[in-house]
Amino acid sequence: MKTPNVPNANFLQGQNMISQVWLSFFQNLITQLRINFNDSGYKFPFLDDASIAQLTGDENIGKIVYNSTTQRMMVNNSGTFVDIQV
Numbered sequence: 001m002k003t004p005n006v007p008n009a010n011f012l013q014g015q016n017m018i019s020q021v022w023l024s025f026f027q028n029l030i031t032q033l034r035i036n037f038n039d040s041g042y043k044f045p046f047l048d049d050a051s052i053a054q055l056t057g058d059e060n061i062g063k064i065v066y067n068s069t070t071q072r073m074m075v076n077n078s079g080t081f082v083d084i085q086v
Contacts, residue, residue, distance in 0.1 A: 004028040044073065056080050 009021040018026075036043050047055075049069040060076045062083070067074050073084040 002032055004032070052081050 004025050007021045007025050007082040011022050013019040034036075044064055044066045046068045047065045049067065052065060052067060052074065055063065055065075055076065056079060058079050061079065063076045065074050065081065067081075068085075073086070075084055076082075085086055
């Protein structure tokens with residue numbers, strides 16, 4: 001999920017209206033939540049083999065993705081992605 005950065009700006013502008021910067025932040029946040037969360041559950045990122053290969057490494061341990069090439073869920077368990085057995 002691409003979470004927008006929290007703005008470093010005044011929350012309110014003239015006549016106690018929400019500022020355009022904060023309005024944009026909330027709109028982007030709600031859009032990302034709607035894309036990634038719905039009544040069916042959480043949607044994991046769909047990545048192909050090449051994209052998953054770029055995510056190997058200890059900094060990505062614990063990340064879960066859906067491999068669109070093999071149509072399998074994968075988790076980075078120890079620096080590399082492995083299939084999740086269900």
